Amino acid sequence: MPHSTSAPRLGDLERVVMERLWEAGHTDGATVREVFEILERDREIAYTTVMTVLDRLAKKELVTRVREGRAWRYFPADSREALTAQTMRRTLDDMEVTDRRAALLHFFDGASSEEIADIKAVLAEVEAKAEERASSPRGLRGRLRR
Amino acid sequence: MLPLVLAGLAVALVWVAPGLLARQPRFRRAPRAALLAWQAVSLGGVLAALFVAPAALPLFAGADDLRQHPALVVVAACVSAALIVRVLVSGHRVGTRIRAARARHREIVDIVAEHDRDGLRVLQHPTATAYCIPGRSSRVVLSQGVLDTLPEEQLAAVVAHEKAHLRARHDLLLEFFTVLHESVPSALRSHRALTEVRLLVEALADRAAVRRSGEVATARALVAIAQSRYPDEAMGAGTSAPVRMQLLALGPHPRLAATAYAIAAVAFAAPLALLVAAWS
Numbered sequence: 001m002p003h004s005t006s007a008p009r010l011g012d013l014e015r016v017v018m019e020r021l022w023e024a025g026h027t028d029g030a031t032v033r034e035v036f037e038i039l040e041r042d043r044e045i046a047y048t049t050v051m052t053v054l055d056r057l058a059k060k061e062l063v064t065r066v067r068e069g070r071a072w073r074y075f076p077a078d079s080r081e082a083l084t085a086q087t088m089r090r091t092l093d094d095m096e097v098t099d100r101r102a103a104l105l106h107f108f109d110g111a112s113s114e115e116i117a118d119i120k121a122v123l124a125e126v127e128a129k130a131e132e133r134a135s136s137p138r139g140l141r142g143r144l145r146r
Numbered sequence: 147m148l149p150l151v152l153a154g155l156a157v158a159l160v161w162v163a164p165g166l167l168a169r170q171p172r173f174r175r176a177p178r179a180a181l182l183a184w185q186a187v188s189l190g191g192v193l194a195a196l197f198v199a200p201a202a203l204p205l206f207a208g209a210d211d212l213r214q215h216p217a218l219v220v221v222a223a224c225v226s227a228a229l230i231v232r233v234l235v236s237g238h239r240v241g242t243r244i245r246a247a248r249a250r251h252r253e254i255v256d257i258v259a260e261h262d263r264d265g266l267r268v269l270q271h272p273t274a275t276a277y278c279i280p281g282r283s284s285r286v287v288l289s290q291g292v293l294d295t296l297p298e299e300q301l302a303a304v305v306a307h308e309k310a311h312l313r314a315r316h317d318l319l320l321e322f323f324t325v326l327h328e329s330v331p332s333a334l335r336s337h338r339a340l341t342e343v344r345l346l347v348e349a350l351a352d353r354a355a356v357r358r359s360g361e362v363a364t365a366r367a368l369v370a371i372a373q374s375r376y377p378d379e380a381m382g383a384g385t386s387a388p389v390r391m392q393l394l395a396l397g398p399h400p401r402l403a404a405t406a407y408a409i410a411a412v413a414f415a416a417p418l419a420l421l422v423a424a425w426s
Binding site: 014018087104106107119125 | 240244247248251253254255256257258259269270271273275276277278279280289304307308311316317320321324344347351360361362365366367368369371372373375377378379385386387388391392394395
């Protein structure tokens with residue numbers, strides 16, 4: 001099945017191409033040929049594949065492009081740091097609350113300062129219980145309590 | 147009478163029961179059984195609503211064969227079909243929205259995050275956070291902040307928690323309740339169901355974390371992440387962390403599970419029994 005194997009590979013390539021563009025920098029950017037020549041050094045890759053990947057990235061608005069003669073010059077739309085920060089922000093508060101909570105499952109979904117004080121107090125309880133369990137003769141006290 | 151009873155049951159299961167169940171926090175100590183009870187109550191409510199029209203048929207047709215009253219059958223079928231369509235439309239809307247949000251997020255994470263050898267994605271960001279992107283091609287995402295904050299045992303607890311979400315497809319459960327929530331007329335909507343189910347899902351994933359690293363490491367991880375973040379006063383009392391900590395302190399209560407399973411059985415069987423009674 002060519003689709004299932006090529007889809008993840010394209011995803012991987014998007015990452016690699018993006019990394020090359022980030023290295024090239026926001027002011028210089030890179031043409032398809034330039035990206036292709038760098039990538040070609042350590043993998044077998046077709047010029048047209050690089051073109052497709054850059055086109056996809058442009059559609060996703062992760063890169064911008066400017067005409068340069070008969071070719072396009074590509075620039076990263078944001079720095080890696082900015083994009084990371086944006087991704088983090090989106091996981092934390094950007095999406096509509098109901099959607100965010102159904103779309104992504106967070107280990108910790110936020111707490112007020114009162115709640116944080118609260119959970120710290122309970123942590124002491126959890127720790128004390130574990131200690132008690134460790135020091136009491138195995139089973140006996142636990143069994144009696146039940 | 148029986149159609150009215152079914153309608154009453156539908157309202158009771160959709161509107162009253164969530165309030166009653168949510169007021170029984172002890173069931174949180176048996177989260178798996180409690181989740182089943184919630185599902186059964188919701189499904190029972192939908193079934194009861196679907197059965198109202200079919201149950202009313204014998205009332206109008208009297209002792210006659212139903213084949214003599216095709217118009218009645220058509221009307222009853224239309225009423226039930228309208229309800230089914232409502233649920234399906236809501237399901238389609240919710241599902242499309244959630245999947246689009248996930249896909250977009252996953253694409254960017256795949257590009258911007260580093261790929262850990264265990265298949266985890268690491269975002270180079272100092273805020274401590276851990277989450278998963280459920281779905282067919284799922285991801286567990288950690289921030290550099292959480293890697294820096296948590297010792298190994300606690301980190302293992304967090305990863306076990308997220309992987310439990312993915313393995314048990316908790317996202318489908320949440321999606322199911324979101325769909326039901328949106329298909330119920332807004333006057334009858336209860337936020338309690340969705341909030342409680344979210345909490346139970348977290349409590350269940352915490353169990354996996356406890357199995358991996360123990361109560362203490364799991365509780366410490368929760369506190370460490372909470373402390374490293376800015377307090378979020380706007381969240382109010384809606385967050386799950388305080389309840390989860392309480393549950394970690396209390397431990398599981400397996401005997402309560404039997405009660406929850408009984409509730410599930412009754413909630414699911416009652417509409418079926420009433421329909422059968424109406425037809426016999």
